[in-house]
Structure formats: structure tokens, C-alpha cells
Amino acid sequence: MTIKMRNLRVTTTIMAMAFVGLTTMSCKDGKKEDSSVTTDSEVSQEQASASTSDVQNPESQQVVADYMALKDALVATDEKAAVDAGKKLESTLKSFKLDSYTSDEQKELQEIVESATEHAEHIGRSDMAHQREHFQMLTKDVTDMVAITGTASTLYQQFCPMYGEGGAWLSMEKEIRNPYFGSKMMKCGEVQKEIN
Amino acid sequence: MKFLKPVVIILLVVFVGIQFVPTERNQTDAVFETDFLLVNNTPKNVAVILQTSCYDCHSNNTVYPWYNKIQPAAWFLEDHITEGKKELNFSEWDTYSNRRKNSKLKSIMSQIRNDEMPLFTYTLIHRDAILSDVEKQSIIEYMKSVQDSL
Numbered sequence: 541m542t543i544k545m546r547n548l549r550v551t552t553t554i555m556a557m558a559f560v561g562l563t564t565m566s567c568k569d570g571k572k573e574d575s576s577v578t579t580d581s582e583v584s585q586e587q588a589s590a591s592t593s594d595v596q597n598p599e600s601q602q603v604v605a606d607y608m609a610l611k612d613a614l615v616a617t618d619e620k621a622a623v624d625a626g627k628k629l630e631s632t633l634k635s636f637k638l639d640s641y642t643s644d645e646q647k648e649l650q651e652i653v654e655s656a657t658e659h660a661e662h663i664g665r666s667d668m669a670h671q672r673e674h675f676q677m678l679t680k681d682v683t684d685m686v687a688i689t690g691t692a693s694t695l696y697q698q699f700c701p702m703y704g705e706g707g708a709w710l711s712m713e714k715e716i717r718n719p720y721f722g723s724k725m726m727k728c729g730e731v732q733k734e735i736n
Numbered sequence: 737m738k739f740l741k742p743v744v745i746i747l748l749v750v751f752v753g754i755q756f757v758p759t760e761r762n763q764t765d766a767v768f769e770t771d772f773l774l775v776n777n778t779p780k781n782v783a784v785i786l787q788t789s790c791y792d793c794h795s796n797n798t799v800y801p802w803y804n805k806i807q808p809a810a811w812f813l814e815d816h817i818t819e820g821k822k823e824l825n826f827s828e829w830d831t832y833s834n835r836r837k838n839s840k841l842k843s844i845m846s847q848i849r850n851d852e853m854p855l856f857t858y859t860l861i862h863r864d865a866i867l868s869d870v871e872k873q874s875i876i877e878y879m880k881s882v883q884d885s886l
Contacts, residue, residue: 673846
């Protein structure tokens with residue numbers, strides 16, 4: 541009996557080690573594959589480029605739309621929905637086309653997109669507290685992006701002084717619904733600016 | 737005992753075998769002009785804290801512990817370092833845009849404030865990397881000053 545049990549234990553150890561080894565390897569493989577996931581959005585990018593001469597760049601509009609979905613998830617304090625929205629935004633940002641802008645704008649936009657992508661990626665794999673932290677920084681990126689690309693619909697820049705040193709966000713509606721606190725402090729904030 | 741012997745042998749073969757799987761060492765003699773401490777001319781007291789508690793995983797130079805010579809520990813470390821450098825690489829600080837520097841600084845301050853960094857699994861062995869409240873405060877204040885200078 542005891543030999544059997546010892547055998548079992550040793551076998552388990554081997555399996556555990558093999559498992560550790562395999563997972564370490566497969567982790568690395570997984571990371572490499574990550575960069576090729578954007579195929580889906582590359583297709584929509586092709587379609588979108590047809591109308592880039594418009595003032596409102598379709599990709600920046602998609603960024604705003606994804607941002608709003610994320611904001612709503614945070615208002616609802618729905619971590620899972622925020623993860624999904626973060627991933628969606630990340631893929632939209634990765635296919636952002638800069639061609640139709642002046643070289644100065646391109647430089648600025650490239651930095652914005654790079655930074656925003658990083659925040660979106662974090663939001664796609666974090667807990668609510670972290671998601672909100674990155675959302676605050678993401679808001680600055682999206683606000684600066686809209687200043688260059690313009691926006692099809694009116695946006696309201698809103699601000700709640702209670703979050704950190706003060707947290708800003710963008711919304712399609714005038715009414716305050718706080719993404720940093722959700723139901724804990726839904727009404728904290730005021731409209732600072734209308735962006736057209 | 738009849739069953740035990742082959743199992744032990746297999747175990748040994750696997751253990752010895754994985755020792756031959758190469759890992760990349762995060763070490764270099766190069767001096768990085770883009771290094772955080774160099775670019776910002778960080779005062780010595782803060783620089784020492786950052787080098788002791790952060791640089792092993794957040795720069796292009798790691799001071800490796802002895803067990804990095806043994807698998808699977810080396811894999812574990814390699815993974816941590818790759819991940820750490822992806823998030824923040826002090827050696828390449830000046831290649832970040834001001835926008836990204838700003839968010840990195842914010843994240844550094846919040847991670848330190850909330851005791852999320854340095855990682856518990858790291859300080860478990862690197863006891864000298866544990867930050868005292870005074871050290872935390874001086875890092876946060878310093879990062880704030882760097883942020884203001886951007």
C-alpha cells in the first residue's frame with residue numbers, strides 16, 4: 541500500500557513538473573500569437589479607408605463609440621463588460637489609420653494611439669480599480685484625439701473632483717453618470733465643456 | 737520498491753533534461769543614454785532604492801539570484817522579467833513619449849502607494865527590496881517632481 545502511495549506521489553510530482561514546463565512554454569507561444577489577432581479589424585479598416593477624406597475620421601468615431609461602451613460598463617461597475625469593451629477598443633486602436641492627417645497631427649495621433657492602446661490593453665485584463673485608473677488616463681488620450689480628429693456627435697467633458705486628484709470623462713449625454721464610482725456616487729460631477 | 741526505481745529515474749532524467757533548455761539572460765554592459773536615472777539625474781538616495789527594488793525586472797540589467805541556474809526557476813524568472821520590461825523599462829525611459837511617461841509615472845506612484853509593487857513573490861527572497869514607508873514616500877514625491885517637469 542505504502543509503495544503504491546509513494547509511487548502515486550512521485551508520479552504526481554513528475555506530472556506537476558511537466559505541467560509547469562509545458563505551461564511556461566505555451567505561455568510564450570501564446571504571447572507571440574497575440575500580435576496577429578487583429579485580422580478582423582484590418583478588414584473593417586480597408587472598408588473604412590474609402591471615406592477618410594471626411595472631416596470625421598470613421599476610426600476615431602469607432603474609438604469614441606468603444607470608449608463610450610467602456611464608460612457605460614464602468615458606470616454599471618461591470619468588470620466583465622469593461623474587460624470586453626477594453627479588448628474591443630484595443631483592436632480598434634490597433635487599426636487606426638493616420639494617412640489623412642498632416643505630419644504634425646500624425647505624430648501627435650500616433651503617440652495618442654500608442655498610449656491609448658496600452659490603457660485599453662490593461663483594461664482588458666484588470667480588476668475594476670485598475671480599469672478605472674487606466675480609464676482616467678485613457679480619457680485624456682481620447683479627449684486629445686477628438687481635438688484633432690473632430691467628432692460627429694456632441695461630447696460632454698465631465699469632471700468629478702472626488703476621484704484621485706480629480707477624474708474627467710467624456711459622455712454623449714449631459715446628465716452626470718459617474719464612471720469612477722458607479723452607484724456609490726453616481727451623481728458626482730459636472731459638465732466642464734461641450735465638444736462639438 | 738520495484739515501481740519506485742524507474743519513476744525516480746524518469747524524474748531525474750526530466751529534471752536534468754530541462755536544465756539544458758536555454759534561457760535568455762537579461763544582462764548587458766551597455767550604458768543606456770535613455771536610462772531613467774541618467775536622463776532625470778536622479779538623486780542618489782532615490783536612485784539606490786529604484787535600483788534595489790525595481791531594476792531587476794524593469795531594466796535591461798538583472799542581478800540574478802543563485803537559483804536562476806536551476807530550471808524551472810529560471811523560466812519563472814525569465815517570464816517575470818519579460819513581463820516587467822514590457823510594462824515599464826527604466827533603461828529605455830527616454831524613448832517613451834511625454835504622454836506615456838506621464839501615465840507610467842502615475843502608475844508607478846499608484847502601484848507603490850497600494851503596495852502592489854515590488855511583487856510579494858520578489859520580496860519574499862529579496863528582503864532588501866522591501867520598501868519602508870519613508871522610502872515609499874520619497875519615491876512618490878520624486879516621481880511627482882519628474883511628472884511636474886515633463
